[in-house]
Amino acid sequence: MxxxxxxxxxxxxxxxxxxxxxxxxxxxxxxxxxxxxxxxxxxxxxxxxxxxxxxxxxxxxxxxxxxxxxxxxxxxxxxxxxxxxxxxxxxxxxxxxxxxxxxxxxxxxxxxxxxxxxxxFYRDDSRPSGWNNxxxxxxxxxxxLAELQGVFARVEDENENENNNSGGDGYAIGKIQLKRISEGGMxxxxxxxxxxxxxxxxxxxxxPSRRERLRVGYLVMAGLILTLVACYFLYREYWRDIS
Ligand code: HEC
The missing domain is CATH 1.10.760.10 (Cytochrome c-like domain)
Incomplete structure (x- = not known):
């Protein structure tokens, strides 16, 4: 993590x-x-x-x-x-x-x-909501989303998670060390x-229009590539008798 x-x-x-x-x-x-x-x-x-x-x-x-x-x-x-x-x-x-x-x-x-x-998010009883971030x-x-993630608390010891930073039991965000205190549904x-x-x-x-724009962009690109291929064959066809 x-x-x-x-x-x-x-x-x-x-x-x-x-x-x-x-x-x-x-x-x-x-x-x-x-x-x-x-x-x-x-x-x-x-x-x-x-x-x-x-x-x-x-x-x-x-x-x-x-x-x-x-x-x-x-x-x-x-x-x-x-x-x-x-x-x-x-x-x-x-x-x-x-x-x-x-x-x-x-x-x-x-x-x-x-x-x-x-x-x-982590528990912090000094905050009105009981949470800090x-x-x-x-x-x-x-x-x-606490019922999905479970609950974490802040650990004061900065080295706490040094060897324990995977598996979802604890992780560090910048200098802040978090430790799991309860499991969630996930x-x-x-x-x-x-x-x-x-x-x-x-x-x-x-x-929302970004997805549509990307889709149209790909279609236009595909169209251009097809035109290029067609032009190439046309070019070959025109020059066949001359060269
Ligand atoms: C119980 C009410 C509540 C629920 C439920 C809630 N929020 Fe919030 N959310 C807030 C409040 C209040 C703030 C303003 C925090 C502040 O500025 O201190 C906030 C701020 C935010 C911000 C930061 C906005 C900004 O630019 O400052 C994001 C992003 C956000 N919420 C996402 C979510 C998402 C995603 C969910 C659902 C998983 C969610 N919130 C559920 C109350 C809630």
């Missing part, structure tokens, strides 16, 4: 962030990410620029699946993904740091940051994969 944190770009408080293993061309991964987002994040966060209709179309989700699994309440297909929590409630519960809209967060923070952030110090967000690799799906989903909603 620790090795993942060594290379890559330095960001997020001087901590080298691992590259988020996302693949936004993988529609099934984005579907899983969408389900996680709806079930674990939308209690607090919205993604108002992402409409349910577009989501269904891009990710090949049938209207029936959409109604059964992704839309709670009676939102229409043209509406954005709006949290059930009103802005007033959000302000009342989180004071000066209410949950922001996440439509563009992958562009603002970068997808590597999000992937690292969702794997960096090794990437985003004193964040007011509680660990929304193993460490399963949790990392789920967080990759979710990060990939946030990457996709920040620029």
């Amino acid at each position: 620790f090795a993942l944190f060594s290379p890559a770009i330095a960001a997020g408080g001087g901590i080298a962030l691992p590259k988020a293993p996302i693949d936004d061309s993988d529609t099934e991964s984005l579907q899983r990410g969408a389900a996680l987002f709806v079930n674990y994040c939308m209690g607090c966060h919205s993604a108002r620029h992402m409409s349910y209709g577009r989501l269904a179309e891009d990710l090949q989700i049938s209207p029936q699946q959409l109604r059964e699994h992704l839309i709670f309440g009676d939102a229409g297909l043209g509406e954005g993904m709006i949290s059930a929590m009103s802005p007033e409630e959000a302000k009342a519960w989180f004071n000066d740091a209410p949950p922001p809209d996440l439509s563009l967060v992958a562009r603002v923070r970068g997808v590597d940051w999000i992937y690292a952030y969702l794997r960096a 090794a990437i985003f110090e004193n964040a007011s967000m509680p660990h929304a 193993s460490a690799p399963e949790y990392d994969a789920a967080v990759a799906d979710l990060s990939g989903f946030l990457f996709y909603i920040a620029e």
